[in-house]
Amino acid sequence: MKQILIAGLAGSLLLLAGCGEQSQVTVYKQGEYQGKPDKQPWDNAAFKNDQAAWEKTIKARNGSQNEYARIGN
Numbered sequence: 204m205k206q207i208l209i210a211g212l213a214g215s216l217l218l219l220a221g222c223g224e225q226s227q228v229t230v231y232k233q234g235e236y237q238g239k240p241d242k243q244p245w246d247n248a249a250f251k252n253d254q255a256a257w258e259k260t261i262k263a264r265n266g267s268q269n270e271y272a273r274i275g276n
Contacts, residue, residue: 245257266272 245254250257
């Protein structure tokens with residue numbers, strides 16, 4: 204009987220431990236984003252800040268993923 208009471212009390216404590224609310228957001232304060240700023244996708248060493256070269260590469264990649272264009276109907 205004593206073991207059942209202890210097990211019930213332990214189970215109740217575990218259930219209550221999950222009821223506390225903690226902040227999920229750690230980088231958002233006072234209405235401003237505090238994290239790392241976003242960069243343009245072409246702003247890296249591979250494209251050297253050349254948007255046209257990045258767009259050409261993306262179009263070529265998308266074209267090679269088009270099954271209709273690949274089988275040559």
